[in-house]
Amino acid sequence: MVSGRIFNVQNYSIHDGPGIRTAVFLKGCSLACWWCHNPESIAEEKEYLYHPGRCIECGLCREDPGDCPAGAREMVGTDMTPAEVLAEIEKDRIFYQESAGGVTFSGGEPLLQLEFLKEILRLCQEKDISTAVDTSGSCSWEALAEILELVDLFLYDLKFIDSQKHKKYTGIDNTLLLNNLKKLLEQGARVEVRFPLVPGINDSREDLLLLADRLKELDHSRLTVLPYHRTGIDKYRKLDREYRLAGLNEPDLSYLEEKLEILRGEGITVKIEG
Numbered sequence: 001m002v003s004g005r006i007f008n009v010q011n012y013s014i015h016d017g018p019g020i021r022t023a024v025f026l027k028g029c030s031l032a033c034w035w036c037h038n039p040e041s042i043a044e045e046k047e048y049l050y051h052p053g054r055c056i057e058c059g060l061c062r063e064d065p066g067d068c069p070a071g072a073r074e075m076v077g078t079d080m081t082p083a084e085v086l087a088e089i090e091k092d093r094i095f096y097q098e099s100a101g102g103v104t105f106s107g108g109e110p111l112l113q114l115e116f117l118k119e120i121l122r123l124c125q126e127k128d129i130s131t132a133v134d135t136s137g138s139c140s141w142e143a144l145a146e147i148l149e150l151v152d153l154f155l156y157d158l159k160f161i162d163s164q165k166h167k168k169y170t171g172i173d174n175t176l177l178l179n180n181l182k183k184l185l186e187q188g189a190r191v192e193v194r195f196p197l198v199p200g201i202n203d204s205r206e207d208l209l210l211l212a213d214r215l216k217e218l219d220h221s222r223l224t225v226l227p228y229h230r231t232g233i234d235k236y237r238k239l240d241r242e243y244r245l246a247g248l249n250e251p252d253l254s255y256l257e258e259k260l261e262i263l264r265g266e267g268i269t270v271k272i273e274g
């Protein structure tokens with residue numbers, strides 16, 4: 001049976017779609033955004049986080065990191081069947097009913113594990129659990145089309161409209177992502193477009209005007225803004241990876257308001273989340 005590689009199941013989440021949700025994070029991503037706060041999501045392979053404060057320097061991990069007696073090496077990535085994941089999701093069912101919530105599949109890029117995703121979405125639909133998929137759309141249109149009828153809400157992340165900047169800061173060109181968003185909207189899918197606002201990286205007046213223009217072209221003048229935050233930086237150290245935005249501060253409210261005004265001035269309805 002197909003299994004999914006999961007790196008986190010977060011109960012009682014209020015940032016991953018409407019109501020109270022269970023967020024299931026799938027491992028593996030086709031992007032590597034400079035600000036990613038889940039760097040352990042990027043590689044498809046299982047890997048270890050290293051917690052230096054717990055290490056007793058016994059050296060056992062030189063042979064096999066899984067042998068650590070002190071819990072200083074934490075495995076990231078667990079293979080779970082759709083039934084196992086469903087059992088986790090169902091633990092929160094009472095909250096979904098009370099808050100109009102549900103389950104969100106996030107990552108990483110959940111569409112990279114298409115067969116697993118289809119199966120778990122189908123099981124949720126059978127159980128009448130509302131589903132959302134958090135995606136960058138960096139997959140074939142055919143993959144999105146296969147889950148269209150199984151997803152109640154797409155959380156669609158747009159980082160840049162400028163393709164060169166997109167490539168620089170995420171590693172890939174955005175032509176496919178933008179085409180897929182257009183097709184999803186044309187198909188009548190329920191979509192929430194989300195924009196991670198990263199100060200000095202994708203929030204210049206020019207960037208925001210391009211974004212507003214594209215949303216209007218798509219006849220979708222609504223945007224959820226996710227302000228940059230520094231949560232997760234510690235994980236770069238634990239994975240022995242460089243964090244390329246080390247000196248960047250989180251935006252304060254007045255900074256954000258100034259940026260949001262640019263979007264509102266273009267007729268975009270903006271909501272801040274996170």
Ligand code: SF4
Binds near residue numbers: 056060069072
């Ligand atoms: S096995 Fe664990 S405690 Fe021992 S050196 Fe490696 S990380 Fe440190």
